Amino acid sequence: MTKNQIPKDAIKCLDKGFVRLVDSMGGDDAIVQSARVSYGQGTSKVSQDRGLIRYLMRHRHTTPFEMVEFKFHCKMPIFVARQWVRHRTANINEYSLRYSEARDEFYFPDPAHIQFQSTLNKQGRMGDVPAELKQKVLDYFKEISDRSFAMYSDLNEAGVARELARSLLPVNLYTEWYWKNDLHNLLHFIGLRSDSHAQYEIRVYSDAMAESVKKVAPFAWEAFQDYVVKGMRFSRIEQSLLEKQLPPRVVDDISEDIAYQITATMHKNKPRDEPDLYPLYQKQGGSDSEEDFKFKWDSGEIETGNVRELREFKEKLQKLKK
Numbered sequence: 001m002t003k004n005q006i007p008k009d010a011i012k013c014l015d016k017g018f019v020r021l022v023d024s025m026g027g028d029d030a031i032v033q034s035a036r037v038s039y040g041q042g043t044s045k046v047s048q049d050r051g052l053i054r055y056l057m058r059h060r061h062t063t064p065f066e067m068v069e070f071k072f073h074c075k076m077p078i079f080v081a082r083q084w085v086r087h088r089t090a091n092i093n094e095y096s097l098r099y100s101e102a103r104d105e106f107y108f109p110d111p112a113h114i115q116f117q118s119t120l121n122k123q124g125r126m127g128d129v130p131a132e133l134k135q136k137v138l139d140y141f142k143e144i145s146d147r148s149f150a151m152y153s154d155l156n157e158a159g160v161a162r163e164l165a166r167s168l169l170p171v172n173l174y175t176e177w178y179w180k181n182d183l184h185n186l187l188h189f190i191g192l193r194s195d196s197h198a199q200y201e202i203r204v205y206s207d208a209m210a211e212s213v214k215k216v217a218p219f220a221w222e223a224f225q226d227y228v229v230k231g232m233r234f235s236r237i238e239q240s241l242l243e244k245q246l247p248p249r250v251v252d253d254i255s256e257d258i259a260y261q262i263t264a265t266m267h268k269n270k271p272r273d274e275p276d277l278y279p280l281y282q283k284q285g286g287s288d289s290e291e292d293f294k295f296k297w298d299s300g301e302i303e304t305g306n307v308r309e310l311r312e313f314k315e316k317l318q319k320l321k322k
């Protein structure tokens, strides 16, 4: 790749970097296919495939997600690569500065991302930096990049080994690599590196790779959002607080809603005759009178979901009722 060139099919990242999906193997279908080995031939419809993927994600049955592979070509500053490389499950092949000459490509931050050291988070930035100080930051970035590259080029021309001369170059120099990983570990990466606690510069790359996941495995991406990114887990201490403080009435009200939702979902999946609906609702633990049931049922406001998931939720709720 020649200097500052971004491949046509790549997502531009930072000022000179990019992420490009080179290849992928499998998608949602590969997850379902491998899961069926353990669960039998139970599912075949698209809706059932989605349900199975969501079940796997919810229960952290992770290996089927490892059946999907992604290979990316990425170009990033070395300080971003240092964070990235901590994710040990990937296969990497990087541009060699022993073999090839470094290119004069350095990261210069966008002024909008030049901020003060955060006082709340030791690993973050916050607040607006005055224009004068921003300019100073940019001038320093430029000065160190130009000066180090001039010294590096000088040593190169004098025939000094590239593997030694490169150590003069700062970590805002761009590097490139091929990075291959499976979906399970890629989602783990995205969970950590697209999070607001991650450094902005790596977040940009993580978000770019996420775009490929959305396209290649949309059900897995949706489940990842629902159960991992936007899901919540409680510690033992938090749970015991909830057990103590949550009025049983609240748990009962939610359980009642769930009974309605399970009934409506079962009816949607396999329509029942009207007289069978109230007994079905009672079987799901519903305790409203038949009159109240009919009133609510006719309102058409009952949401549907996934029966298994709703039952799991009900079980969790009951555990909070001491």
Ligand SMILES: Cc1cc2nc3c(=O)[nH]c(=O)nc-3n(C[C@H](O)[C@H](O)[C@H](O)COP(=O)(O)OP(=O)(O)OC[C@H]3O[C@@H](n4cnc5c(N)ncnc54)[C@H](O)[C@@H]3O)c2cc1C
Residues within 6 Å of the ligand: 086, 087, 088, 089, 090, 123, 185, 188, 192, 193, 197, 198, 199
């Ligand atoms: C916001 C943030 C701040 C960070 N700050 C620092 C810091 O200050 N200093 C620092 O050094 N690092 C820091 N890190 C890096 C962090 O500690 C992890 O090294 C990095 O996020 C990779 O995570 P991982 O090990 O789970 O991922 P991966 O290496 O991708 O591994 C994925 C999973 O595979 C398993 N695994 C992989 N290899 C092994 C192994 N050898 N043994 C056992 N299990 C394994 C683990 O379950 C692991 O979770 C930070 C990361 C983040 C996101």
